Every structure is written in structure tokens, then in C-alpha cells.
Amino acid sequence: MPKIMSQKEVIGLVKDGSSVMIGGFMTCGTPCGLVEELAGSGAKDLTIICNDTGLMGDGIGMLISTDAVQHLIASHIGTNPETGQKMIDGKIQVELVPQGTLAERIRCAGAGLGGVLTPTGVGTVVAEGKEEIHVDGRTYLLEKPLHADFALIKAWKADRKGNLIYRKSARNFNPLMAMAADCVIAEVEEIVEVGEIGPDEVVTPGIFISYLTRRSN
Amino acid sequence: MPKIMSQKEVIGLVKDGSSVMIGGFMTCGTPCGLVEELAGSGAKDLTIICNDTGLMGDGIGMLISTDAVQHLIASHIGTNPETGQKMIDGKIQVELVPQGTLAERIRCAGAGLGGVLTPTGVGTVVAEGKEEIHVDGRTYLLEKPLHADFALIKAWKADRKGNLIYRKSARNFNPLMAMAADCVIAEVEEIVEVGEIGPDEVVTPGIFISYLTRRSN
Amino acid sequence: MDSKQKRALIARRIAQELSDGDVVNLGIGLPTMVSNFIPPGVNITLQSENGFVGLGPTPAPGEEDPCLVNAGGQPVTILPGGAFFDSAESFAIIRGGHVDVTVLGALEVDAEGNLANWMVPGKMVPGMGGAMDLVVGAKRVIVATLHVTKDGEPKLLKKCRLPLTAAAEVDLVVTDMGVFEIKDGQMIIVEKNPEFTIEEIQVATEAELVVSPQLRDMDVSGL
């Protein structure tokens, strides 16, 4: 059973230098309460794994603004010019990963796989430094798992066992990250009793969830 | 939009020598109507990809009894002694695959991946003839995609666009196989109007489904 | 033709390439306009790589849902019969060849089917997002682009100079000057804007054009 904690308390677990996955696409499905709390905590030297850095000062952009991020692994940073600027200034080390590869690398870590072979990125800069493997006459890149110390995810509803359901396109990376970190913190809009989410409805089983939290008002 | 067809008509599409994935675990989640129709059609020389061969004469066991299967790729055949006997007699060529590897290999084909690295089977006969790849000090087997000409799957409900939901543990391999074959035939208990299955509820999007069929009575 | 007409011409022409039942992914900007020109009787399903099929039109003001956005982060709707999924399944759909057609913009495209549309070294590095997966995974890749840059430089090149999005994956390029098939390392002009001669189009194109024996005029009426 996950513990239910305040956002401040649970973010206190994240030490400087941690690797942290954060769900969401732009700000849709981003656990913005947790991100705000993390940015406000003065955290430093984080490795952040996420699809994008949101907008300037919004969503994951909050962590860019507070200089909390040392290393960023993402598929897109174009919507937040501050990220690009800090990358150019050498303040943030950025690894850009194709979005589908990012999803699979996170899934690999969660699923105990040592990597996947993807055709994406062959013949591009993404292939640099990676092993190329040929299967049945086609060339693939070997892409390795991405695991993190923490995953901050956002769901719509949780039951007290941590079973999660998501709303619409706010699902995105959240179910994948829920499986790929040592400590998984889910920000939810509502916590319901066990039995209120049917076993056929559950998207993320509660066995993955360490902490449940609701956005502070 | 998938076409709605009778089971007899749709099984008529499966030619001798085809590769056919069949969903289910034992007989739970197996499209038994389609399997019965396929066995009754006198089909020959099929390659069958499935978890197990059910019971003697039941579930996928029907295809074993009618000598429809030339090549079998499965994780378990112990519940159907006829399969073991025909394997020993050289009538069926059997490739045994760990269940998790079977699931990932089918997923690979559906997801356009060239393979996955799994720790499962390292140091066992499963490793024979396979490439071993070392990632961060651990040894993995390179397991390659499994694709088929046809997938016969079972779902609970479909809407007319082919969106599927499953019942309880009858889900198993069905959603994976729905993505990994050229022609996907779904046997369902009920076909409802578009809109009756909500977009957050759908487990298998209808874009994968070629044909919908209900079990003949 | 003004810029608006050029863009409408391109989008309308690409819409003709779509078949009933196709699953289609449209990039941000000009590619998105394709959906305004789908011919009657052609039902397509739009895929949004952030996690759903059944992408519908922009919602009425006040009807926006922050949990329902497109791949550009803009509010959208979902049509009846649509379905949501996670990012791994979304890209399984894309990489696995379950998207029939993807339409993307280009910074550069060349006669070998190479596409560059994600970065300009030393300048703009927004990231590739889902573009690399889309170009590699979709069954058919159509590039929608104005024929030349703002500075009048060709975008249809002998060989891309910018970092590639993907190698040898583009099937068709549609610009305001014509429609170009990429085949066996050749850029074949199959339709041309009747306002231009082949010679004029070649001058605006770095790649060497092969003129199709079936060359036709693009329909430029009513733009």
C-alpha cells in the first residue's frame, strides 16, 4: 500500500543529485504540484528524464528556471527557450532522444530488458556512439534502458492501493515511468476507496506506487 | 472500419501454410469459435504462435487433433499430451519460448522493433544459437520479433470501429497479437455502437482490427 | 499566389493522397491544414503521437480541456470511436507501421529521400520530438513544404546538408510548385503548378528533376 503524504513531505525525499523522471507532454499530464514543490525546495544537480521542458517557467520549465537541472534527457525542448539558452551556456547538459525511443528506453528499465533494437535514428546523429545491430537485413540501433531514482507522475484517480487511472491524453509517459523508478510518487486529483476502480479499468497497478499525494492548495 | 463477417467466411481467408497467432491462456481468452472453424476447415501446414495448446481436443488442441499444425511456437504444451506425442513422432516441429519472451517478441513485431535484450534464458538451452549481448556488465539474449499472417484474437466487446475491451484474465496475449499480424480477426461476444466504449476504456484501438466476428451457434 | 494560397494548395493536394480508412499523422503547422481538405467519402483516422487516435477539430472557446491536447500542446477534441493510450503504445503504432501516412514539414529534403527538419546546428535545436519515429515508421512519408526558403533558397536538394531526421524514407514531396515522387535516388516531378514552367521549377530546385512522362498540372482553382 502506498503511503499518502503531503507534497512538501514527499518531495523532501528527493536529494540533490537524484535522477527524476517526470511524466507529461507539454504541461498535459505533468504533476505540476510536485514539480513546483521540487523547484521551490532548492533542489540541485538533478538528472531529469521527461518528454519536454514545458513552457518557460511552467510545468517542468519551473525546474529549468530554478537551475535545479544538471542533466536533461528529453525529446523536445523547443517550447521553452530558457532550456535552449541554458544548454548553449553550458549550464545544462542535454541529451535529445527521439520520443518513441524515450518511451521504449523507459519501458525497458521497467520491464527488466537490457535494451531494444529500433530503426529510429539510423543514419542520423542519434546513431553516434551507439551499437548498430543487423537483424534480417535491416539496421537497428541498440537503445539502452533508462531508470531513475524517482518518478513523479500524474494520474486522475487512485484507490488506496495505488491503482491508477488517467484522463484522456494526460496519460502519455506516466504509466511507463511508474514502472521504471525506485520510488514512484503519484500526484492524483482524487483518492478513492479500494474497489471503486474495477480491476479491468486499472491502467497502472498499485504495486508500482510508493507514495500518493494531492496537489497542495 | 473492420468488416463484420461470419466465422466460416472469415476463416476462409486463411490459406494452408499461413502463420497464425492465436490468443488465450489454456482456453481462457482463446477465440474458440474461430479455432474450431479453422480446425474444421481442413487447414494444413500452419505455423501456430500461441502460449499453449490448450487441452486435448479443446481450445488450440483442436488444431493439434486435426493435424493442421506443422510448426508450433509456444511456451507450454504440457497440458495437451497429444502435442507432446506428435512432437516426439516428428509430426509437429515445436519451438518452446519462455512466456515473457514470447510476449515481448510478439510486441516487437507490432511495435516495429528489431528485437529486445532479455536476461531470461541465459545459461539455458533457450540461449542456443542466439546472440548474447552484454549491456552494463550483464548478459542478455537478443530475441527477435514474431510476426504472423493472421492473428485470431478474443475480446469481450467491440464497437463498430473495432475498439476492443477484454474480460478479466481473458486479456493475456490478445492485445499484443492484435498489433503483430497482417490480418487481425477478433471474435467478440458483443458488437456495440461507436461511442458505447469510451476512449479511456479502450484496450485495443480499432485501427488494428481487420475483421469482427461472433461465435456461430 | 500569396503565402496563404500556396499553403492551401499544398494542403489540398496532399489531402488527395489519402484513402478511405487511412490512419494518418499530421505534423504541426502546414501539415495540420491537410485535414481541412479531406475529400467527401474519405474517412480517415488521425493519430496524435502524444497518445490517441480519433483527433478531432479545435474545441469551441471555453470548451478546452487541459487533459486533451495535440502534439503541439494545443487544445483539441476526440471523435467518437477514438482511443487513448500511453506513449509506448503510441509509438508502437507509429514505428510498427500502423500509420498509413505521415505528413511533415521540411527544412531540407533530397533526391535520396533524406529529410532534415529538426535542427540547425549553432542555431535552433528544439529536439526531434516524435519526428524521427514517424518518418521511419509510417508506411508512407509525405513532405509538405514551401518550395523555397524565406530567402529564396532551394529546400529540395541534391543532398541534405543539415542533420537528418531520417535517411531515405521520404516518398512524396508536395510544394507550391509541384508534386515530386522520390524513387531510386531520383526526384521525379509528376505534377506542376501551371503558373511555372519546368525550367523555372528546376531553377528553384537544387536536386536534378526528372520529368515524369505522365506530368500533369496541379489543380490551382478556387484557392
Next chain:
Amino acid sequence: MDSKQKRALIARRIAQELSDGDVVNLGIGLPTMVSNFIPPGVNITLQSENGFVGLGPTPAPGEEDPCLVNAGGQPVTILPGGAFFDSAESFAIIRGGHVDVTVLGALEVDAEGNLANWMVPGKMVPGMGGAMDLVVGAKRVIVATLHVTKDGEPKLLKKCRLPLTAAAEVDLVVTDMGVFEIKDGQMIIVEKNPEFTIEEIQVATEAELVVSPQLRDMDVSGL
């Protein structure tokens, strides 16, 4: 001790290894019996590799649901708070280290932690099912087995002779004669059935036993 008592002894002892909150996968047969002996105050979640967590007891006669079976194909129930998923996610859970403990039977197990439990060449080739993934993926692998075969032959060997299920993955072996930790290539007896001497246990064991300095008696009361 009769066979029933031996099996109860093994299952009850293994149940002591489980901690509150553990996700546990129990193999068919003897391992399944472990769930009958979970100590009060310990809440575990049972995973069923055919696609769910929250495995509950056998349904009352007439209450069986053909869509709800365990990994042996037998009718079962699901507890409130359980969840269904597909086979890829089920084995992602298993392979990804999200199962804390798996309990399996053995044909042979050895001092290096190798396990053979899926085939006898020339005889029985049922297939490995999910066993190979479970043994490799679970955080802790516990083998539940009678100490010797029906013919009285040792099952705890120096080195497995049958084809392996997995190499060097077993952490603990519990038999009717004792509890054996596998560590650094050694089989360490940490508890013994008080009905036997160490010498008697060693005679029934091919592997060379190391006796733990903390050797204790197993609780054999009330079986």
C-alpha cells in the same frame, strides 16, 4: 511425517519468509499451498503470470468464471484492489523486478543456485511457461521441494544435470529436511527438521552442506 505433513511443513516455513506488502508469485502445486500459511498481519499481493495481481482463493462451486483462471488454468477469484493486464505487462512486472518473491518447485537445484524444473530430455517436455522469466526476474527465488525424489534420489545436487530453468538465481531452498541458503556457490543449512541429524540430511543430499553457525530447528509442531 507423511507426504501431506511434509508439504505443509515446507509451505508453512516458506510463508515465514514473506513480508508485509510483498508482491509474490506462487508456482502450481506445493508453492500454491504457501498462501494457506501467511502469518496474521502480513498482507501480500499475489501475482498470476497469466495477467493479474490480487489473486484470491478458489471460488465456491458454481461461482467459477471461465474468464478468471490462474496460471494453471484453474478457476480463481480476484480480491478488491486487484488489476488485470496483458501478458507483456505481466512479464514486465516479473522480469522488471517488481515481484518480491517467487516460489517454485524443482526437479533439481544445486549449490550454485541453478534450478532445473521444466524438462527431462527424452521424457517430459511440457515447456518452461513463465518459469524462466520468474526465476530470472523476481527479487528473491525460493524453491519448495521434497528433499528427495519418489525413488529416494537427492534433488539438492552439486551441479544440476537436467536442462536448467535459470543459472545462479536461487536464493533459498526449503525442503522437508531443512532450510538451505544458497550463497557464493555454497549450500548452507540454516534450519533442520529436528527429526533428522545433519549426517542423515547430508546422506540425502548430493551437494556438500555447510552448516550455519546459527543452525536452528524448524518448527514441526501442529502439522
